[in-house]
Amino acid sequence: MSVEILDGRTVQSFVEDEGAFNASVDGRFAALDTNHDGLLSYPEMASELMSLRVLDKHFGVDEAGVLGADELTGLYRGMFARFDRDGDGAVDKEEFRAEMKEVMLAVASGLGFLPVQMVVEEGSFLKVAVDRELARAA
Numbered sequence: 001m002s003v004e005i006l007d008g009r010t011v012q013s014f015v016e017d018e019g020a021f022n023a024s025v026d027g028r029f030a031a032l033d034t035n036h037d038g039l040l041s042y043p044e045m046a047s048e049l050m051s052l053r054v055l056d057k058h059f060g061v062d063e064a065g066v067l068g069a070d071e072l073t074g075l076y077r078g079m080f081a082r083f084d085r086d087g088d089g090a091v092d093k094e095e096f097r098a099e100m101k102e103v104m105l106a107v108a109s110g111l112g113f114l115p116v117q118m119v120v121e122e123g124s125f126l127k128v129a130v131d132r133e134l135a136r137a138a
Contacts, residue, residue, distance in 0.1 A: 001122065004130045007115045011108035014129035015101055024128045025100045029093050039090035042080050049076050100125070 015021050032044050083091040083099045091099075104125060120126045 001119050002127070003117060004120050004127070005115050005117050006111065006120075006126065006130050006133075007113055008108040008111040009113065010133050011104055011111060011126065011129050014125070014132055015104045015108065017132070020128075020132055021101070021104075022097060024125060025097050026093065028100075028125075029096050039092055040083070040096065041090055042077065045080055045083065045091065046076055049079050104129075 029040065032040050032048055034044055035041075080091070081087070083095055085095045085098065107126070118126070120130065
């Protein structure tokens with residue numbers, strides 16, 4: 001992890017650079033596609049979604065005991081459904097790209113135009129966006 005300074009424009013610029021963005025997203029897709037069939041199943045994506053612990057840590061869902069295991073699984077299945085746009089039970093590369101684009105543009109919008117200091121994980125899309133901007137400035 002590293003501490004970086006970024007703003008919404010950094011993230012938006014990264015998403016708009018289709019070559020850089022798609023290369024990064026495609027790399028993540030390939031890493032998640034453990035059986036190399038070109039599709040992401042729920043089990044392949046579930047471990048990634050759950051490793052983020054967005055629901056448990058940021059919203060206190062598991063810490064407060066508000067939801068049982070089945071309800072929590074249902075929420076993760078709902079997140080998977082956002083990626084599975086055609087509802088066929090699997091996420092292809094185009095669906096993954098489209099949803100990641102929406103997610104990243106939402107992050108850009110949330111960050112706004114004022115720079116913020118943020119801890120980002122190595123290899124994350126935000127880290128790639130920052131590194132891309134730094135390389136362009138050099």
